[in-house]
Amino acid sequence: MPKIQAPTVAEHRARQRRAILAAAREILAENGTQAPSLAEVGKRTGLARPSVYQYFRSREDLLNAVITDMFPEWSAYVTQQMDRATDPGGRVLAYVEANLHLVAQGEHAVMRGLASSASGTVLAEESRTLHHQLRTPLVAALADHGATDPDSAAELIQAVVYASSQMIENGTPEPAVVALTRELLCPYLRQQH
Template sequence: MPKIQAATVAEHRARQRAAILDAARSILAEGGSQAPSLAAVAARTGLARPSVYQYFKSRTDLLDAVIVDLLPRWSTYVTQRMRRAATPGDRVLAYVAANLRLVAKGEHPVFRGLSASASPEALAEPSRRLHEQLRAPLVEALAEHGAPDPAGTAELIQAIVYTASHMIESGVGEAKARSLARGLLEPYLRQPTG
């Protein structure tokens, strides 16, 4: 029987599961159109392949777990950054900066890897929920700012985030992409509208 690496068996299992998910995310972030095999994930974590099967029955089961883990973490990160901002305009800028930070840290390639390898059905509902979870505080901040059409303005801001994300993934530094986005948005956000 393998030796546990934590104070309790439950804690050991939680750490092992987290390591497996981290390895799968890492492989997805590296690109490629194929989902990571359980053998590749096992090798990345230093576990025997049968050990990975104790946590995940199949590659599909593993990808579903990555989806369940990734999308709420993204939403939590962005909303926490927005809550720290003092004004509605600052919350919008925090939204942009937080999303670009996650892209720069490699989370977006994981999402793209999931899109290429997970079933569309498995990804559709969590993606829709993530979009709504992110959209709601952005629309709220824009409404507080005085935007005449907060939902429409949120879609335009999301288009800026999308373009800046592609710039980062194409080699433009995060700071440069964030500066360009901020340069477009700041004049609007520093003046009350209405």
């Protein structure tokens, strides 16, 4: 019987589950489009494949757990960064920079891997929830800033985030991309409409 590495069995199981999810995310970030097998995840965490099956019934079950674990964390991070800003323009910049930071940390690669490997139903539902959670404070910040059509302005900001994300994923350092997005967006965000 394996040795318990926590004060209680429940804490041990929670730690093991977190380790499995973290390993799956790492492998997805490294591979980009190939979902990890439970054996690969077990090897990464130091667990035998049968032990991984005690936590997840299948690869799809594991990927769905990664989705439901990851998306709220992404949303919470972006919202937290936006909440630190003191004015509407700063909240918009915080939105952009927080998303780019997560991309630079490999989270977007994990999302790409999930998109090519995970169940369409769970991924689509969680993606809609994430985009709604992210879009709502962005639209509000743009409205507070005075945008005449905050919904359309949010689409344009998202296009900048997407293009900037591609630059990071193609090797441009995060600070250089952030500087370019600031150069592009700051003139607009300094103006009150």
